[in-house]
Amino acid sequence: MIKFSRAGAKDNRARLRWVKYFKYILEGEEYYTKMKAYTTHADGWIEEELIVKETYDRAVKRGKQECRSIVVEDNILKTSRQALPLIYSEKYQISYTAANKSVYKAREALLMVTKHCDISGSTGFRMFNKLFETHLTMQDEERIAM
Numbered sequence: 755m756i757k758f759s760r761a762g763a764k765d766n767r768a769r770l771r772w773v774k775y776f777k778y779i780l781e782g783e784e785y786y787t788k789m790k791a792y793t794t795h796a797d798g799w800i801e802e803e804l805i806v807k808e809t810y811d812r813a814v815k816r817g818k819q820e821c822r823s824i825v826v827e828d829n830i831l832k833t834s835r836q837a838l839p840l841i842y843s844e845k846y847q848i849s850y851t852a853a854n855k856s857v858y859k860a861r862e863a864l865l866m867v868t869k870h871c872d873i874s875g876s877t878g879f880r881m882f883n884k885l886f887e888t889h890l891t892m893q894d895e896e897r898i899a900m
Contacts, residue, residue: 756823768793769793771793771798772791772820773789773790773791773820774822775787775814775820775822776788776823776840777822777823777824779824779825780826780841781827785833785841785844786805787802787803787804788802788803788809788838789801789802789834789836800836802840815847816833826838827876827879830861831864835858839843839854842856842857855893856885856886856889856890856893859885859889860882860889861882864881864882
């Protein structure tokens with residue numbers, strides 16, 4: 755039987771296995787996410803969602819082992835693929851799907867560049883931001899053209 759919740763349709767045999775809390779620091783602003791892993795007898799998936807500062811502080815106070823702070827500018831390619839669209843959609847006030855497409859294309863382009871030459875973390879972050887904004891404007895132009 756499938757039960758419906760605010761998060762969508764879920765199999766009632768799915769079990770929450772672990773929860774991790776992250777604090778991402780992006781250009782001086784702090785964003786907090788909660789990563790949850792679910793498993794069934796044959797499948798598993800990870801969901802990530804934005805949370806408020808109070809929820810993160812409460813998790814730290816309770817002594818959760820998996821509370822991490824990550825500076826996005828230092829390691830943009832090592833940042834979670836699910837967290838970046840959440841953060842950028844919140845920062846730029848755009849839809850999650852538009853942010854997800856732009857983040858995906860910008861990461862792929864940056865990976866191609868880093869494959870052929872060695873760049874530092876700050877240079878990679880600046881390139882990622884320019885690529886992200888370029889892909890975002892391309893999506894806007896495509897939407898207007900339709």
